[in-house]
Every structure is written in structure tokens, then in C-alpha cells.
Amino acid sequence: MKLNELHDNEGATHSRKRVGRGIGSGKGKTGGRGVKGQKSRSGVALNGYEGGQMPLYRRLPKRGFVNIFAKSFNTVSLGRLQQAIDAGRLDASKEIDVAALIAAGIVRRPKDGVRVLGDGEISAALNLNVAGASKSAVEKVEKAGGSVKTA
Structure with missing residues (x-):
């Protein structure tokens, strides 16, 4: 095997998808993000957010005691x-x-x-x-x- 014969396995690399480059491309206009709203924009952080409803982590009861002064050795x-x-x-x-x-x-x-x-x-x-x-x-x-x- 020579250095110029090295290559990736078949299907290991994919060419980059160019979104937002015209309607004819199939990924134009909304760029594969659907339509409008927070999730169609960049910088979205929705983990745990339930649209104003009380989130699950606040609805569930808390158990035990966490000692904030505990030492870690x-x-x-x-x-x-x-x-x-x-x-x-x-x-x-x-x-x-x-x-x-x-x-x-x-x-x-x-x-x-x-x-x-x-x-x-x-x-x-x-x-x-x-x-x-x-x-x-x-x-x-x-x-x-x-x-x-x-x-």
C-alpha cells in the first residue's frame, strides 16, 4: 500500500449540504428548518423549557439532602x-x-x-x-x- 492509495471507506465521508441556496435546490428558503418560530432561528436553548408550563424538574418532589459544605477528596x-x-x-x-x-x-x-x-x-x-x-x-x-x- 502506498500513501497515494489511502482513502476512506465507501460512504464514510459525505459532501456538505448547502442549504438556503434557492428553491430549486430542495433545501432553499427556510434551509430545512421548517417555518418561523424560535427553533428556526440560531442560538436556540429550549432544553427543559415547556412553553411556560411548570417544567418537569420543578413538578417532581425533591428527595434527600445535599451538603453544600461536603469536602471532596x-x-x-x-x-x-x-x-x-x-x-x-x-x-x-x-x-x-x-x-x-x-x-x-x-x-x-x-x-x-x-x-x-x-x-x-x-x-x-x-x-x-x-x-x-x-x-x-x-x-x-x-x-x-x-x-x-x-x-
Whole structure:
């Protein structure tokens, strides 16, 4: 196969439909939009709008409680930390905090901190400084000779 022989599969590409180019084209005048009204114009945002009738999302009862002060934590397992240490992305001799985890690519953004969970095994002695840790995670880290400091 040569570069000049490359082409899309049959029917994979469609030529652009030229609307509003005269009545004879079959898509002239209203350009396939029907006739008049809000939907025939550009910039229409009608999701959830029911013509002035009480919308469905307001007619239905609301349930439960949403805590607007709830904190959102990143969760990191001990197995994931061990993987990063084995790959050389995380230095076990230094203190491991949110900034170190972001630099290692384990966490994308800080949110409200990091919570360490105990799934997976850890062999390196880690010095963790995190927002929270599960009991099993603390046990495993201390058993491996490390320490966990929670804020």
C-alpha cells in the first residue's frame, strides 16, 4: 500500500449540504428548518423549557439532602503509591504530600486533599502528610516502617 492509495471507506465521508441556496435546490428558503418560530432561528436553548408550563424538574418532589459544605477528596490506594515508587516517579525518602502526588501524576488536581486507602501492598517506608487515611492504610504504612500524618 502506498500513501497515494489511502482513502476512506465507501460512504464514510459525505459532501456538505448547502442549504438556503434557492428553491430549486430542495433545501432553499427556510434551509430545512421548517417555518418561523424560535427553533428556526440560531442560538436556540429550549432544553427543559415547556412553553411556560411548570417544567418537569420543578413538578417532581425533591428527595434527600445535599451538603453544600461536603469536602471532596482524591482517593489514592497504597498499591498505586507502591507502583509509582517502583516506576521511579515518586521518591519514598521525601515527605509525600499533595504536591508530590501531583508532580508524580498520581493525582490530577488538589481538590480538598488526599485520602489514602489501604488496598494493595506497600513495601517502602513512606512519610505521608495527607488529609486522611483509613485504619488499614495507617497499619500497613507503619508496619512497613513509615508514618502517616493527617491534617
